[in-house]
Amino acid sequence: MSAGRGRRSAPGGRRGCLPMIIAGIAVALWLVWQFRDRFTPAPPTLTGKVLHIYAIDVGQGDSYLIVTPERKAVLIDAGLAEAGTQVVAFLRRLDIRELDLLIATHPHADHIGGIGYVLEAVKVKNFLDSGQEHTTLTYRRMLEAVKTHVGRLVIAQAGQKFNLDNGIVLAVLGPRQPWLQNVSGSDLNANSIVMRLDYGQFSMLFTGDAEDETEARLLADKAPLNVKVLKVAHHGSRHSTKEPFLRAVKPEVAIISCGATNRYGHPTQATLDRLRRSGATVYRTDVHGDITIATNGSEYVITPARKATTEAVWRGRHPDAAASDAMPERRTEQVQTPS
Numbered sequence: 001m002s003a004g005r006g007r008r009s010a011p012g013g014r015r016g017c018l019p020m021i022i023a024g025i026a027v028a029l030w031l032v033w034q035f036r037d038r039f040t041p042a043p044p045t046l047t048g049k050v051l052h053i054y055a056i057d058v059g060q061g062d063s064y065l066i067v068t069p070e071r072k073a074v075l076i077d078a079g080l081a082e083a084g085t086q087v088v089a090f091l092r093r094l095d096i097r098e099l100d101l102l103i104a105t106h107p108h109a110d111h112i113g114g115i116g117y118v119l120e121a122v123k124v125k126n127f128l129d130s131g132q133e134h135t136t137l138t139y140r141r142m143l144e145a146v147k148t149h150v151g152r153l154v155i156a157q158a159g160q161k162f163n164l165d166n167g168i169v170l171a172v173l174g175p176r177q178p179w180l181q182n183v184s185g186s187d188l189n190a191n192s193i194v195m196r197l198d199y200g201q202f203s204m205l206f207t208g209d210a211e212d213e214t215e216a217r218l219l220a221d222k223a224p225l226n227v228k229v230l231k232v233a234h235h236g237s238r239h240s241t242k243e244p245f246l247r248a249v250k251p252e253v254a255i256i257s258c259g260a261t262n263r264y265g266h267p268t269q270a271t272l273d274r275l276r277r278s279g280a281t282v283y284r285t286d287v288h289g290d291i292t293i294a295t296n297g298s299e300y301v302i303t304p305a306r307k308a309t310t311e312a313v314w315r316g317r318h319p320d321a322a323a324s325d326a327m328p329e330r331r332t333e334q335v336q337t338p339s
Contacts, residue, residue, distance in 0.1 A: 114146040174217065
């Protein structure tokens with residue numbers, strides 16, 4: 001009988017353990033949240049000959065590196081002058097000692113400023129330019145560096161094709177004559193080199209700082225625009241990536257290169273909203289850092305340097321009150337020179 005009375009006190013003991021159980025569950029959930037990245041499955045390993053494309057985080061600017069399975073290397077733009085050493089360091093980290101092709105999409109400083117550093121650091125076999133002249137010191141120094149280190153430049157024309165290796169083709173879709181003029185944003189932007197990269201079933205569109213008028217011309221020319229990955233034009237500005245263009249491109253993925261503290265309001269909320277409606281998955285260098293695309297021509301895998309929340313990816317920026325999202329057309333710039 002006394003033993004029975006002793007057992008009746010057990011429920012009170014269980015109630016005393018309940019706070020400890022709840023605390024244990026809370027700690028476990030906190031640990032899972034803190035170390036959630038370690039529970040994320042690693043991206044699948046691609047078999048076969050793999051092509052790599054890198055969106056280099058150069059801040060407010062553009063720089064893209066293509067490395068083929070046979071180690072042919074193409075660099076598209078090199079960011080601002082202050083990003084030049086960063087681009088060189090990126091090339092060295094990948095043991096890229098020679099560029100088969102270096103492309104300047106147009107002569108704005110946030111695309112060509114770092115090119116002098118690249119020309120000083122690695123051998124460049126061929127240089128492709130939009131053919132647009134500019135009055136800035138940055139542009140003149142780039143031309144001098146090309147003359148010294150390459151010898152000559154090739155002017156881009158729609159229809160040109162560069163056969164890299166293993167059936168990998170880089171085709172020029174624009175610009176073409178006559179130049180686009182008096183556009184809504186910048187004429188220099190509007191006549192950017194636009195290129196399409198193809199490898200098996202994989203394709204990517206590089207658009208420089210293309211404008212509305214560039215997109216309209218490409219559509220009118222019936223250019224082959226439908227691709228897997230779109231490099232969003234002009235850092236996601238309001239002047240491009242319009243719905244008719246997106247309907248033709250049908251991108252599965254869109255990559256935006258822009259600076260985390262840029263004063264131009266890139267990317268704009270309107271552009272992000274259009275991309276969202278298109279169904280594209282968006283990656284941004286300002287929130288993801290360097291972005292790597294790997295493809296064997298059948299599948300592709302995208303690996304950002306760091307993770308970002310959905311809210312951060314789809315949140316646009318606002319320009320400073322005095323800022324314009326177009327680079328000034330005519331000025332003399334004081335820039336660093338390669339040392």
